[in-house]
Structure formats: C-alpha cells, structure tokens
Amino acid sequence: MSEQTPILATGYFLGAVLAAAMLVAGLSLAAALICGVAALAYCYLEISSRKAGIVHVDIAFVLFFTIYSLNLPIFAHxxxxxxxxxxxxxxxxxxxxCHMGLALGLIFVRFRSVSVSNNGISSSYQLSARQINIASYILFFVGLVGSVVAVMATVGFQAYLGAGYAGRALLKREAGPIEIGLYVCAVSLIAIFSVGLIDGARNRARLFLYCATVFFVAYVAYLGIRRPMFLLICGLFSAFSIIRFRPKISGACVVVLPLFVILSTFAHYRQVISSDGVAATIDFIRDNASVEWLDVSDNELGAPFRTLYDEIPFVDKRGFGLGISYLSSPVYMLPSFINGGVVSLSGEYTDRHFDPRFISIGGNMGYFPATEAFYNFGLSGCLVIFLLMIILLGRINIYAFENWRNNAFGVTIFATIIPWLAFFIRLDFGSFAKSVLYSQAIWFMILYCLARSVRREAEL
Structure with missing residues (x-):
C-alpha cells in the first residue's frame, strides 16, 4: 500500500485551497498556476510512489482535468x-x-503494491491468445468495412474530404458509423497488442499488428479525425504500462510531449493532410506554423472551459438543475426513436448559445463535467461530485491492477478507459454514457462472445 498517498493528496488539497485564496485576493494568474502545479506535482509524486508503471485511471483523470480546466484561465490572463x-x-x-474534490477523494484511494508476476484474474474467465486474436481480426475488418461503407453510402469520400472542417460535422450527423467503426478497429489492435505482450506474439500476429496499425493511422489522418487515433495511441501506451510497468516518467515525456503538440495543433492542418497529402502538409506547417498555435485555449482544449464560461450567466438566471441531467441520462442512452425526444445537456447548451446555421453543419462545443456539476448543484456540488468520481475511478484502477494485468481482454478494457477519460471531459455525463455504450461496451461484449466461440486449440 502506498503510504504516501494521503500526504500527497493532502498537499494537493492545500495547493487548491491556496489557489482559491489567491483568486479571491485578485491574483488570478497565480491562482491558476499554483493549482496546476499542485495537481501535476501530485501526479508525478504519486506515480513515482506506486512503482507500477505510469498509467493509472485516477491519476490520468487528474492530469486530463488539469489540462482542460486551467489552460484557458492561464492564457486569458x-x-x-x-x-x-x-x-x-x-x-x-x-x-x-473541483480540484479540491479530487484531492479529498484521493485521500481515500490507497493503491496497493502489485507484483510484476501477479497472475491476475481466475483462469476460468481467461481467453486464450488464439481466441482473442481471431476475434480481434474479425472485428478489425468489420469496423474498417463499416467505416468505409458508412462514408460511401451517405456523403461520399469526395464530398466528405472536400467539406473541410464541416466534413467532420457531416461525419457525425450523417455517417456516424464511420467513427464507431474506427473505434472498433482501434480496440481490436489494442487487444492483439496486449496478447502479444502477455503471451508472446506469433510472427503472423505481429505482422498483422504492424501493417494494420500503419494503415489505420494513415487512414484516420486522411479522414482528418483525431479521436480514434488518440484512442489507439493512448490505448497501446496504457496496455504496455500496465503489463510491463514501463516506461519511466522521463522516457514517457519524450514520447507524450511531442504527441501532445501534434494532436493539439492537428486542427490547423487537418484539412490539408486530408485533401493534399503528407508532403503538402509538411510545406503548410513550415510556412504557417507560429507561436499562436501553442495557445491551446483557442482550440478544442479550451472548449470545455468555454462551456462553463457560457453557462455561468445562464445558471445565475435559471437556478440549479438539482441533478436533472444525471437522472435523465439512462433515458437519453436509449435509441433516439424510443427515448421520447430527450436531449442531452450538451445538446441543450448548443441550442441555447449557438446560431442555427452553426448547428446545422454539426457545430458544437461539447460540454464539461465541471460545468455539469455546477449546472446541477453549484459550487459545493462540484466538490462532492468530483470527490465521488475520483473515488470510483481509484477503485477501478486498483481492481484492474489486481485482477486484469495478465488477462489480455481485461488489459484492453483498462487501456481504453484511459483515452475515454479525456473524451469524457469534452462531454456531459449522458452523452458520454451513450457514446461508451454504442461505440465501446457493446463491441467489447461482441469481442468476448466471438472469442468464446473460437475453440481452445494449440496456438497456430
């Protein structure tokens, strides 16, 4: 058990309290910086004390939330x-x-030391390497074909690629299965990768993984979509971390920081790479890149906080929702034709704050868990909601390390949770739950059933 956790979490909490005091005193920029330093220091020191790789569900959420919650306040000042x-x-x-709530909740999350040789889940629930690989091959091609057919049967590749930024809107409004198909492809590749790390990859599986990954990244970049690519890269990295307890933090930064810059600036050149190819994109970046590109508050990383900015005056007028968005989530998760016309909180927000012409091409800003907590319960509700949330995530993390480390199917679930935490910060709870249900949970069940249907034979 990590004995330093309560101490580190208390330090994180005191840093957030100090930030609040400085904000009240009128030192806004210093407050945002201090809160960010306290959160990042906690993440670094807690990862170091756990000695179990660098990817943990609870710590990842703190890291993602810190980036999304503080970048706009810092750059605005x-x-x-x-x-x-x-x-x-x-x-x-x-x-x-919200950071105070996270810090208080983390005091109750006691990560127990896990042996590298931990056997994990009971063998009666294990799937063999062959079962998972064959099921993953099938799902990869199902997802890929589904994504291609979705575009061809609706908007068409030429219309989609020529539509620029609105092409992504066409994707979501008219060809939704393409993105679901890409998520399925990514999950399949993560599963094959996890099998290889745990049981040793056969040459055929390794060759398929390499070729399919290169093709997937090229195809997704061609379409100009970030999320499936982020899901794959982050998922592969997370699977490697939980299985091998590597890399070290310093080594991870060498990989993560350049990827962060690439993905956070991707919006500036996504249309070029989709329509003109890699060579033209390199020329475009060389000729147009500027320091302003590093102001992530002006792109999608700043969008969650902007929803909070927009909703504060609305909540002042209307009053608090008292949990209505959380309570309506199960109904919203039902298919649209039977859910009685229930609209997500992010949908209501978009209708309130944006021009119908912007909405008509699929434009939206998403939402933000902090905005939703404030919308429902105010300032104190933010602390309580985030406290409960981080305790749940901490328990999930502990369970994964104790039971899933040598189970490729479990590792795949764990590895996909991490990138979906980043997606969650861009959504309200109902939209997040619905997205996870239809683009991940159902397909994990299908993957498991397919794998169980494959006979347990000697590895080919």
Missing amino acids: ISPKDLSLDIVDRGLLICIF
Whole structure:
C-alpha cells in the first residue's frame, strides 16, 4: 500500500485551497498556476510512489482535468481574448473547487503494491491468445468495412474530404458509423497488442499488428479525425504500462510531449493532410506554423472551459438543475426513436448559445463535467461530485491492477478507459454514457462472445 498517498493528496488539497485564496485576493494568474502545479506535482509524486508503471485511471483523470480546466484561465490572463475576466475567474473558482474534490477523494484511494508476476484474474474467465486474436481480426475488418461503407453510402469520400472542417460535422450527423467503426478497429489492435505482450506474439500476429496499425493511422489522418487515433495511441501506451510497468516518467515525456503538440495543433492542418497529402502538409506547417498555435485555449482544449464560461450567466438566471441531467441520462442512452425526444445537456447548451446555421453543419462545443456539476448543484456540488468520481475511478484502477494485468481482454478494457477519460471531459455525463455504450461496451461484449466461440486449440 502506498503510504504516501494521503500526504500527497493532502498537499494537493492545500495547493487548491491556496489557489482559491489567491483568486479571491485578485491574483488570478497565480491562482491558476499554483493549482496546476499542485495537481501535476501530485501526479508525478504519486506515480513515482506506486512503482507500477505510469498509467493509472485516477491519476490520468487528474492530469486530463488539469489540462482542460486551467489552460484557458492561464492564457486569458496572458494574452487578450474577447472574454470577461470576471466570468473567467468565476469559472476558475469552480474548477479549483473541483480540484479540491479530487484531492479529498484521493485521500481515500490507497493503491496497493502489485507484483510484476501477479497472475491476475481466475483462469476460468481467461481467453486464450488464439481466441482473442481471431476475434480481434474479425472485428478489425468489420469496423474498417463499416467505416468505409458508412462514408460511401451517405456523403461520399469526395464530398466528405472536400467539406473541410464541416466534413467532420457531416461525419457525425450523417455517417456516424464511420467513427464507431474506427473505434472498433482501434480496440481490436489494442487487444492483439496486449496478447502479444502477455503471451508472446506469433510472427503472423505481429505482422498483422504492424501493417494494420500503419494503415489505420494513415487512414484516420486522411479522414482528418483525431479521436480514434488518440484512442489507439493512448490505448497501446496504457496496455504496455500496465503489463510491463514501463516506461519511466522521463522516457514517457519524450514520447507524450511531442504527441501532445501534434494532436493539439492537428486542427490547423487537418484539412490539408486530408485533401493534399503528407508532403503538402509538411510545406503548410513550415510556412504557417507560429507561436499562436501553442495557445491551446483557442482550440478544442479550451472548449470545455468555454462551456462553463457560457453557462455561468445562464445558471445565475435559471437556478440549479438539482441533478436533472444525471437522472435523465439512462433515458437519453436509449435509441433516439424510443427515448421520447430527450436531449442531452450538451445538446441543450448548443441550442441555447449557438446560431442555427452553426448547428446545422454539426457545430458544437461539447460540454464539461465541471460545468455539469455546477449546472446541477453549484459550487459545493462540484466538490462532492468530483470527490465521488475520483473515488470510483481509484477503485477501478486498483481492481484492474489486481485482477486484469495478465488477462489480455481485461488489459484492453483498462487501456481504453484511459483515452475515454479525456473524451469524457469534452462531454456531459449522458452523452458520454451513450457514446461508451454504442461505440465501446457493446463491441467489447461482441469481442468476448466471438472469442468464446473460437475453440481452445494449440496456438497456430
């Protein structure tokens, strides 16, 4: 058991309290920086003390939330933006209370040391390497064919690629199965990778993994979509970490930081790579790249906080929702033709704040868990909701390390949880739950059933 966890979490909490005090005193930029340093210091020190790889569900959520919650307040006080700093500071205070909730919850998360040779889940629930590989091959091609057919049968590749940024909107509104298919492909590749790490990859499986991964990355880049690529890269990295307890933090930074820059600036050149290819993209980056590209608050990393910025005045007028968005989530998760027309909180937000012409091409800003907590229960609710959330994530993390490490199917589930935490921060709870259900949970059940249907024979 990590004895340092309560101490580190308490330090994180005190850092958030100090940030709140500085914000009240009018030192907004310092408050955001101190809160960020406290959160990142906790992540670094807690990972070091656990000595079990660098990818953990609870710590990943703290890291993702820190990036999304603090980047806009920091940049808003560094470079001028068309925003009211008073509302930005109110949003910052809400996010600091969320950090307090995370820190308090982490005090109760006691990660127990796990042996590298831990056998994990009972063998009666194990799937053989052959079973998982064959099922994964099938699902990879099902997902790939589904994604291609979805585009060809609806908007067409030429229309999609020529539509620029609106092409992504066409994707979501008219050809939704393409993105689901790409998620299925990514999960299949993560499963094959996990089998190889645990049981040793046969040459055929290794060759398929390499070729399919290269093709998948090229195809997704061609379509100009980030999320499936992020799911695959983050999933592979997470699977490697939980199985091998590597790499070290310093080694991970060499990989993660360049990937973060590439993915966070991808919006600037996604249309070029989709329509003109890699060579033209390199020329475009060389000729147009600037320091402004590094201001991540102006792209999708700043979008969650902007929903909070927009909703604060609305909540002031309307009052709190008292949990209505959480309670309506199970109904919203049902297919649209039977859910009675229930709209997600992010859908309501989009209708309230954006021009119908923007909405008509699929434009939206997503949502933010901090915004949803404030929308429902106010400032104190943010602390409580995030406290309960991090305790749940901490328990999931502990269970995964104790039971799934030598089970490729379990490792695949764990590895996909990590990137979906980043997606969760861009959504409200109902939209997140529905997305996970239809693009991941159902397909994990299908993968398991397919694998169980394959006979347990000697490895080919």
